Amino acid sequence: MSKTILIGSPNSGKSLLFNRLTGLNQKVANFPGITVNINAGKSLAHPSNEFLDFPGAYSLQTISGEEKVAVDAFYTALNDPETSTVVCVVDVTRLEKGLIFALQVINACAEHKKPLIIAANMVDVLEQHSMNMDIVKLEKALGVPVIAVSAKSGSGLEQLQDRAINHQQLPSAYSSDIIASDESLIHRQAQQLATDFGPKGDLLINAQTKLDEFFLHSWFGGLSFLVIMYLLFQSIFTWAAPVMDGVEGTLQLMAEFILPLLPAGVVSDFTADALFGGIGAFLVFVPQIFVLTLVVGMLEDSGYLARAAVICHKPLRLFGLTGKSFIPMLSSVACAIPGIYAARTVDSPRKRWLTYLAIPLMPCSARLPVYSLLIAAFIPATNMFGGLIGWQGLAMFGIYVFGIVCGLLVTALVSKTNKHMQSDLPFVLEMPPYRLPSWRPLLRNAWSRSKHFVTKAGKVIFLVTVVIWLLGYFPNQGADLGASWLGVMGQWIEPAFAPFGLDWKYGVAILTSFLAREVFVGTLGTLFGIEGGEENIISLAEHIQNSGLPVGAGFALLVFFSIALQCVSTLAVLRKETGSWRLPTQLFVSYSILAYAAAWLTFVIVQAVAG
Amino acid sequence: MTLWDLKQGTSATVQSFVSSLESSYRTRLSELGFHPGESISCVLSPSLGAPKLYRVNNSVYSLDDSVASLIEVGTQVSTQVGTGK
Numbered sequence: 001m002s003k004t005i006l007i008g009s010p011n012s013g014k015s016l017l018f019n020r021l022t023g024l025n026q027k028v029a030n031f032p033g034i035t036v037n038i039n040a041g042k043s044l045a046h047p048s049n050e051f052l053d054f055p056g057a058y059s060l061q062t063i064s065g066e067e068k069v070a071v072d073a074f075y076t077a078l079n080d081p082e083t084s085t086v087v088c089v090v091d092v093t094r095l096e097k098g099l100i101f102a103l104q105v106i107n108a109c110a111e112h113k114k115p116l117i118i119a120a121n122m123v124d125v126l127e128q129h130s131m132n133m134d135i136v137k138l139e140k141a142l143g144v145p146v147i148a149v150s151a152k153s154g155s156g157l158e159q160l161q162d163r164a165i166n167h168q169q170l171p172s173a174y175s176s177d178i179i180a181s182d183e184s185l186i187h188r189q190a191q192q193l194a195t196d197f198g199p200k201g202d203l204l205i206n207a208q209t210k211l212d213e214f215f216l217h218s219w220f221g222g223l224s225f226l227v228i229m230y231l232l233f234q235s236i237f238t239w240a241a242p243v244m245d246g247v248e249g250t251l252q253l254m255a256e257f258i259l260p261l262l263p264a265g266v267v268s269d270f271t272a273d274a275l276f277g278g279i280g281a282f283l284v285f286v287p288q289i290f291v292l293t294l295v296v297g298m299l300e301d302s303g304y305l306a307r308a309a310v311i312c313h314k315p316l317r318l319f320g321l322t323g324k325s326f327i328p329m330l331s332s333v334a335c336a337i338p339g340i341y342a343a344r345t346v347d348s349p350r351k352r353w354l355t356y357l358a359i360p361l362m363p364c365s366a367r368l369p370v371y372s373l374l375i376a377a378f379i380p381a382t383n384m385f386g387g388l389i390g391w392q393g394l395a396m397f398g399i400y401v402f403g404i405v406c407g408l409l410v411t412a413l414v415s416k417t418n419k420h421m422q423s424d425l426p427f428v429l430e431m432p433p434y435r436l437p438s439w440r441p442l443l444r445n446a447w448s449r450s451k452h453f454v455t456k457a458g459k460v461i462f463l464v465t466v467v468i469w470l471l472g473y474f475p476n477q478g479a480d481l482g483a484s485w486l487g488v489m490g491q492w493i494e495p496a497f498a499p500f501g502l503d504w505k506y507g508v509a510i511l512t513s514f515l516a517r518e519v520f521v522g523t524l525g526t527l528f529g530i531e532g533g534e535e536n537i538i539s540l541a542e543h544i545q546n547s548g549l550p551v552g553a554g555f556a557l558l559v560f561f562s563i564a565l566q567c568v569s570t571l572a573v574l575r576k577e578t579g580s581w582r583l584p585t586q587l588f589v590s591y592s593i594l595a596y597a598a599a600w601l602t603f604v605i606v607q608a609v610a611g
Numbered sequence: 612m613t614l615w616d617l618k619q620g621t622s623a624t625v626q627s628f629v630s631s632l633e634s635s636y637r638t639r640l641s642e643l644g645f646h647p648g649e650s651i652s653c654v655l656s657p658s659l660g661a662p663k664l665y666r667v668n669n670s671v672y673s674l675d676d677s678v679a680s681l682i683e684v685g686t687q688v689s690t691q692v693g694t695g696k
Contacts, residue, residue, distance in 0.1 A: 059642045063635040096668045100642060187646065194668070205669055209654050212671070218658040310673045314661050323662065323673075426636065426678030427662060428643065431671040 008089030010056030277529025320415025361407035501553030622652035
């Protein structure tokens with residue numbers, strides 16, 4: 001199989017191009033440095049050819065460990081006899097910067113005898129603003145094919161795919177100076193090429209500056225940041241609510257239809273308690289994960305996230321972090337795993353290490369089912385202004401803020417007391433242009449994230465649910481949950497959770513949730529299902545309300561779940577990224593102890609206030 | 612004066628880097644366009660010490676004081692871009 005390398009400056013649109021060329025669904029964002037692994041996919045037009053998407057690089061001369069990994073991999077790929085072509089993606093709206101890198105790539109390809117094509121991306125933006133550039137003359141000047149493409153609209157992609165398998169001509173070195181340094185020739189050459197053949201005028205940059213003047217304004221910028229973040233969390237409730245109701249209603253209808261058809265006894269009880277009670281309770285929350293991923297994706301795609309990083313830089317610096325930590329932290333709101341990978345874009349090793357400490361405390365979507373359940377059980381569903389403001393949304397906002405504040409306090413404390421990796425890199429962040437989000441990749445990404453959530457977490461939940469159901473149902477066929485095997489085991493662990501007002505059922509649910517947080521909902525659904533018998537299929541929130549759980553215990557649970565690191569995958573990925581089990585072990589132990597102590601304190605305070 | 616001292620709506624030419632700036636970072640700043648002889652304009656300077664936005668050719672970068680104060684620039688001149696607040 002022949003291979004085509006896709007390479008280019010950060011945020012040149014490579015990943016979207018890769019998705020278009022291969023039909024794969026790699027994460028795309030309008031933020032510099034989002035590709036952190038080398039992705040491979042077969043060409044849609046020519047399946048015998050494979051595209052490799054390399055991380056964006058400003059230069060073939062590296063200054064950080066991650067860049068070195070990417071550039072070394074590029075050189076290894078250049079030496080691979082299977083590599084047939086290199087495609088260097090250049091953003092035509094910022095031509096000079098792309099050309100500085102492209103000229104280096106031309107030289108590298110000439111040296112390694114590999115054919116090269118330049119993909120002049122984002123020509124749709126030029127067309128929108130009635131601007132143009134001279135592709136033909138640029139091609140002639142560079143001595144390599146330059147193909148005008150738009151990864152967004154799809155124009156020029158067919159030509160690019162055909163050239164990728166047919167182009168054989170080797171490039172000649174354009175510049176003798178491979179390294180762009182202070183007085184480098186390559187820099188002046190790129191500048192000259194951009195001036196001669198690039199789009200003329202300041203229209204794009206002026207439009208960007210106008211928006212920046214608002215979004216980064218000392219007061220409006222901060223205010224709009226808070227409003228956008230608040231709407232993000234409110235949307236999780238208001239947009240997802242009708243779909244959640246739909247899923248719940250469908251599950252109830254299915255239960256009403258299927259259960260009477262089954263013979264009374266073990267099979268019927270298992271279907272009602274474990275399948276509809278346990279797994280069904282978890283499925284209800286999938287629409288929220290979809291909405292959350294979609295909204296975070298919209299913000300990334302629009303270019304706003306880079307502005308949010310600038311707004312957050314000064315405040316985050318107080319806590320030992322940098323504005324660049326904001327992106328991994330916000331990604332962690334969807335899931336800690338992409339958050340940990342995104343932390344590679346934090347170029348300072350110390351700041352990246354501190355970001356790792358904060359990530360497990362970010363309110364990830366696995367916590368969402370637990371939060372939603374407890375909020376639905378304890379907070380009234382009163383809405384105002386057509387659903388724009390609601391108590392439940394406010395409570396969700398509050399618990400999210402709590403997690404974030406905890407993360408910041410931890411990094412502040414550690415950064416003040418620990419001098420680990422003290423040397424630092426300064427803050428330089430490129431501002432990507434503002435763009436209207438591309439809906440198709442966003443929807444596809446949200447869909448695949450939800451599907452991944454159901455299939456990955458679903459397997460664990462199914463296994464745990466079956467085990468919990470078997471232990472809770474026997475030996476007395478569900479007649480008395482307290483006297484079941486699980487009930488007996490539960491009595492042993494009850495003292496550990498009694499200090500914050502929880503009985504053994506919640507204790508068992510918490511223990512099982514150390515595999516993955518959302519297992520809590522499935523376990524609790526199964527346990528209440530067995531206890532409730534088959535007379536009623538009611539929502540889990542109602543079961544919790546009916547169980548008489550003290551309000552303090554509800555808040556204690558919220559606090560416990562905000563802090564505890566109950567995710568095996570997060571620990572495994574942290575181990576992979578840091579190269580040892582040291583940090584994951586330290587975080588697991590310290591966050592477990594902190595979660596327990598904070599939950600107990602919350603219970604005591606809330607119960608005292610509630611009287 | 613340094614790049615950090617540049618007022619919003621003005622531009623200046625980069626003269627040199629402060630000697631304490633690491634050589635690898637000096638190279639990176641040069642590649643991004645912040646190299647001696649290049650004209651840089653400050654397009655946005657928010658208050659409260661937040662990072663400022665600088666335009667180099669057709670790209671805009673955000674730099675905080677820890678790096679902008681290490682780039683020495685010549686006399687500032689008024690520009691058209693980004694004069695409103």
